[in-house]
Amino acid sequence: MPRTLLLCALLALASASGPARAIDDAAPKPSTTIPRIDPEAIRADIATLASDDFKGRSFRSEEARRAAQWIADELAAAGAKPLVKGTDGTASMLVPIGRMPTAAPNVVAWIPPAGKNPSGEYILVTAHYDHLPPKSGAKEGEDAIYNGADDNASGVSGMIAVANAMRADALDVGVVFVAFTGEEAGLVGSRAFVEEETVPLARIRGVFNMDMISRQPDGAIRLDGGPKGKPLVDILVRIAPEVPIEMKVDTHPDWLDRSDQGAFLRVGIPAVLFSCEDHEDYHQVSDHADKADPVLAAKVSALVVGAVRTYAREMQPRFDRSPILAEDGTQRRAIRVGRTMPNAPYWKPATRRSPDRGLDAAILDELAKRTGLRVEEKSVPVGGELAALEAGEIDLVANGWNMAAAAPDPTKFRAVELFTSSGIAALVAKEGPTADLATLAGKRIVVRPGTVAETWILAQDPPIAHTTSTEPDGAIVGRIEKGELDAYLCDTLAARARLERSTSLKVVALATGENAFLLRAADSAISERLSAALASCATDGTARTLRTKYLGEEATKEATKEATKEATK
Ligand SMILES: [Zn+2]
Numbered sequence: 001m002p003r004t005l006l007l008c009a010l011l012a013l014a015s016a017s018g019p020a021r022a023i024d025d026a027a028p029k030p031s032t033t034i035p036r037i038d039p040e041a042i043r044a045d046i047a048t049l050a051s052d053d054f055k056g057r058s059f060r061s062e063e064a065r066r067a068a069q070w071i072a073d074e075l076a077a078a079g080a081k082p083l084v085k086g087t088d089g090t091a092s093m094l095v096p097i098g099r100m101p102t103a104a105p106n107v108v109a110w111i112p113p114a115g116k117n118p119s120g121e122y123i124l125v126t127a128h129y130d131h132l133p134p135k136s137g138a139k140e141g142e143d144a145i146y147n148g149a150d151d152n153a154s155g156v157s158g159m160i161a162v163a164n165a166m167r168a169d170a171l172d173v174g175v176v177f178v179a180f181t182g183e184e185a186g187l188v189g190s191r192a193f194v195e196e197e198t199v200p201l202a203r204i205r206g207v208f209n210m211d212m213i214s215r216q217p218d219g220a221i222r223l224d225g226g227p228k229g230k231p232l233v234d235i236l237v238r239i240a241p242e243v244p245i246e247m248k249v250d251t252h253p254d255w256l257d258r259s260d261q262g263a264f265l266r267v268g269i270p271a272v273l274f275s276c277e278d279h280e281d282y283h284q285v286s287d288h289a290d291k292a293d294p295v296l297a298a299k300v301s302a303l304v305v306g307a308v309r310t311y312a313r314e315m316q317p318r319f320d321r322s323p324i325l326a327e328d329g330t331q332r333r334a335i336r337v338g339r340t341m342p343n344a345p346y347w348k349p350a351t352r353r354s355p356d357r358g359l360d361a362a363i364l365d366e367l368a369k370r371t372g373l374r375v376e377e378k379s380v381p382v383g384g385e386l387a388a389l390e391a392g393e394i395d396l397v398a399n400g401w402n403m404a405a406a407a408p409d410p411t412k413f414r415a416v417e418l419f420t421s422s423g424i425a426a427l428v429a430k431e432g433p434t435a436d437l438a439t440l441a442g443k444r445i446v447v448r449p450g451t452v453a454e455t456w457i458l459a460q461d462p463p464i465a466h467t468t469s470t471e472p473d474g475a476i477v478g479r480i481e482k483g484e485l486d487a488y489l490c491d492t493l494a495a496r497a498r499l500e501r502s503t504s505l506k507v508v509a510l511a512t513g514e515n516a517f518l519l520r521a522a523d524s525a526i527s528e529r530l531s532a533a534l535a536s537c538a539t540d541g542t543a544r545t546l547r548t549k550y551l552g553e554e555a556t557k558e559a560t561k562e563a564t565k566e567a568t569k
Helices: 006-016 039-049 062-077 149-165 188-195 230-242 261-265 294-314 359-371 385-391 401-406 452-459 492-501 521-539 542-551 553-568
Strands: 106-111 122-128 174-180 204-210 220-224 246-249 271-275 335-339 375-379 413-417 424-429 445-447 466-468 487-491 505-509 516-520
Touching: 039 062, 039 149, 039 294, 062 106, 062 149, 062 174, 106 188, 122 149, 122 188, 122 294, 149 174, 149 204, 149 294, 174 188, 188 261, 204 230, 204 261, 204 294, 220 294, 230 246, 230 271, 230 294, 261 271, 271 294, 335 385, 359 375, 359 521, 359 542, 385 516, 413 521, 516 521, 521 542
Parallel strands: 122 174, 122 204, 204 271, 220 246, 335 375, 445 466, 445 487
Antiparallel strands: 106 174, 220 271, 413 516, 424 487, 424 505
C-alpha cells in the first residue's frame, strides 16, 4: 500500500466506519467450495518476487517488466488465458498503461466461463506487484533494496495460488486476475484499468484485492469493503469459518482508497481489501521474504477462492435477458439498442440544428412506428457489441453485418436484414479446399477496393490477407483457380448470378445484408416482428427512400437492379 493516499482517504471516509464483525460461530458445514492451498508454493513465490534480483519492482524499472513477465508465465502455467488484445490484434497478458506506455504493464489473465449459462460478467482477483525503487545514497554494503515481500509479493503469490486452485472450475462468470503496476506511485495501474476500461466496467461484478497478506501477529486478516463492498463482505464473513480464518471486518475505512480496490469502489463496483496492519518492516528495506507468513497468505487465498465460487453461484446476472415480449405478444420492456461511436451515415449524434441521426436511427424510428415496439439506446464499446449482446446488456446491435459474418453461430445470434440486396458471400471452387468461413482466414483473396466485401475483410480480427482488383466485371472479379486463388468475397446476389454461369463454383454465404440488425437467437419473436416490418418498408418504398437519402442514388440504383434481378429469377 502507498503511504501518500492515507490522509485524504482518512478525511474522505472518516464517517464511514463500521463495527468489527465477529466470525459466525455456527458449526461449519463440509464444503467443496474451499480448496486446500499449499503454503509452500506461496512461500516459494514470495521468495522469488521479493528477491534482490527484482530490485523492489519499481513500476518504471526494467526489473518490474521482468516481474510482470514472470507473473504472466505463472498465470499461464496455472491455466489462465490472455483476455485483452493489443494494438497488433494479438491477445497478451501484458497490458500497457495507455498514458505511460514505457512503464511496466498491468498483467491481466482470466479463466473464461465454462458453466451452462455464461453471463458475460467478470469477477476480479487482484494484487499489485510493484514496490519501491532502491534507496538512493545508500552506503557501501548497506541494504538498499526494498524487497516488498509482504507489500506485495504476498498478495501476488496469493493471486497465483487462487488461479491454480480454480483452473478446473466451470463457472458462469469469467474470473479475471490482475497484477497491477504502479500502485505505490498512486494506484497508477488500477486507475488506468478503470479509466481505459480494460474490461467493460458494467460487467465487473466484484473485486477481491490482496495487498499485504502475510504479516499479522494476531492471525486475523483485515477485511475492508465499506458500504459498497458489502455484498462481498457478507459472503466472506459467512464462509470464513470453513477455511477457517479469523477476520477483523471493516476496521479501516481509511484503507478503502489506499490500495487498488479504491479505483473500483469509486465507480460503484463492489470491492474489498485483504490486508495486514502496518508493521515495523512496512515500506522498509527489511520487508524480507523470510518474515512472511505463508500459512496466513494461503488461508486468505483459500477464502478468496471460496468467495469467488460462492458469489458466482449466487449472483443474479445484472442484465435482463428475459424475453422482451410476454407470452401474449405484449412488450414487457424496451428493446435496448447498442450504439458505438458515431458512424455516419448510419449513426450521427443529434444536434440542436439537426435532429437527423442517420440511416439506422431512421430505420429504427420507422420500425418502432410500424410495430409499436419501444426502443431505447445504450452505448457499448467498439468491438464489445457481441459480448454486450450475449451478456444481455443490450438486445440489438444495429448495423451489425460484419458481426453477423464474424460470429455466425445461429444458436446464439440471429440477424435481421435491413436491405436484402447486397449481403456478403464467398465464391469458392466447388472442389477447392475452402468451404467455410473458418478456412478462409489463411487464403489469398481478391476483392474490389472500396466494396462491402473489402470492408468486411478489414473488419476481421486479424484482417484477412487480400489483394484488390479493379477488373470491370461488376461485382465478380478475378479468377478462381485452385492453388492460386481459393476463395473470393463478393455480394451474395452477384455471386448467385455468377453461379448461374459456372458449374465449378459454389457460394458460401457469410452474412446477411449489408445492413443487418443482430439479436440474440432466443429473441426470435422480436426478429420475426422486425422482419415483417422491414418487408412492409420494402414493399411500400420506404426502405428505398431512406437508403437513397443516406447512401445516395447510385447505391440505391445498383441495389434495386440486383433486387429486381433476384426477384425475376
Ligand atoms: Zn501495497
